[in-house]
Amino acid sequence: MSTIQRGVSLYSFQEEYFLRTMSLEDCIRAAAGIGARGIEIIPEQSIPGYPHLTDEFVDAWFGWMHKYDTTPVATDLFLDTKLYPGRWLTLEEQVASVHRDIDIAVRLGATVIRAIINTPPEVMEAAAPYAEEKGVRLLLEVHAPFHYSHPWIEQHLEVMHRLDTPALGLMPDMGTYVRRFPRVVSERALRDGAKPELVDLIVKTYDDHGDSHALMDIVNYRGGGPVDFGLARQATHYIWSDPKLMLSYMPLIGHIQAKFYEMTDDGVEYSIPYDEIVPLLVEGGFDGYLSSEYEGNRHIQDAYPVDSVEQVRRQHAMFARLLGEA
Structure with missing residues (x-):
């Protein structure tokens, strides 16, 4: 039986959260209600006063985890490489920023940190010892239009192979497998x-x-x-590549950003062939989380009501079917 687990990035509920029709607790409750027990949070989006975490927020966070039987899995790191009015951050300043985000993840109980694609390999290398000390993994998001043979990704892979540390790895975004234009x-x-x-x-x-x-x-x-x-x-920001390429990198893959744009009434994603992707993850022995990342809201909000919860529910019904869950 597959050991793949199901979760959700609270980014999926950004429409409702922004409009204040759902609170942070509502988002966690909704995730639990559809069986997405692993919670991924964007601290900048969801934590009042970020980057400062109050004791009250942390207490509430773990209270929700207990109340809804959910698990803190991942936080999302956004690395600002420039300071207004245009000075580039030094390497030391960038590493300090990553250290701060590691501390936030640890305080929230997450063991995985999504490092955004623009994080330089030298920053990942310099931050790796601190991440290993704190028991978390910095996973570089492989995000379209980048792919595994892109020079930028290859530079990161060189660092990962040379350091051979559990603190560094990959987080593929399924937006790299867009077969049909959304x-x-x-x-x-x-x-x-x-x-x-x-x-x-x-x-x-x-x-x-x-x-x-x-x-x-x-x-x-x-x-x-x-x-x-x-x-x-x-059209240049989407890419289609063979999902089988993930098999070669499976030892480095610790989390999946399960990007999707539209779950149809038939229970399939219109653009991304999850019926091919999920069996490959099972074959490769992936045992992390499939974390929903819904991005269709911004494309329909001008004409239709956005129901992010229903879209995520449909995706998890598809995942449960593909994983052979009862």
């Missing part, structure tokens, strides 16, 4: 005034795995407007 994105572009023929061209080029990087020029030649250019640019 329909919620193209439909939003149409509502915003994009030319239907250019939308069709962009979607078809992407779905056929054509040269999406040439789309900006083609849209220009075809007299496209700002919305058309935006959609063409978006």
Whole structure:
């Protein structure tokens, strides 16, 4: 039987949290109610007074974990590499920032920290001893349009292999496996005034795995407007790669960002083939969390009610089916 566990990034409920129709406790309750027992939190988004954690917040946090039978799993690290008005942070300042985020994760009981893709490899290397001392893992998010053979990722892999420390690893974002252009994105572009023929061209080029990087020029030649250019640019931010490539990196993979844009009424993700991905994770012996990351809200909020909880519920029903849960 698979040891893969199910969780959710509270980022998935950003629409409701921003509009104050759901509190932080409501988000945790909703996650537990759909069987997503592992909680991933973005401290900057969800903790009043970040980066300062009050005793009252920490007490409430662990109270919710106990009340709803959930587990703190991961925090998300955002590394600001510049200070206003434009000075780059020194290496020492960046490492100090990561140390601060490690301390926050430890205080919240999380054992995994998502290191955002722009975190330099030298920062990961310098922060690794502190992470190992504190018993947490810094996992670099492999986020589209990056992939495992990209020079930036290869620089990180060199550090991970050379240090051979449990403190460093990878967190693949399933947005690197977008087989079909997300329909919620193209439909939003149409509502915003994009030319239907250019939308069709962009979607078809992407779905056929054509040269999406040439789309900006083609849209220009075809007299496209700002919305058309935006959609063409978006096409370069999605990628499709073979999910089987994850098998080679499985010893380094400690957490999965289960990105999704649209769970259909049929219980499948429109763009990302989870029916191929989940069996591969099982085959590779992955034993961490599949953590939902819903990003469809921003593409439908102009025209439809956003129900992030229902979307996440559908994804976890799919996960339960693919994992063979009763």
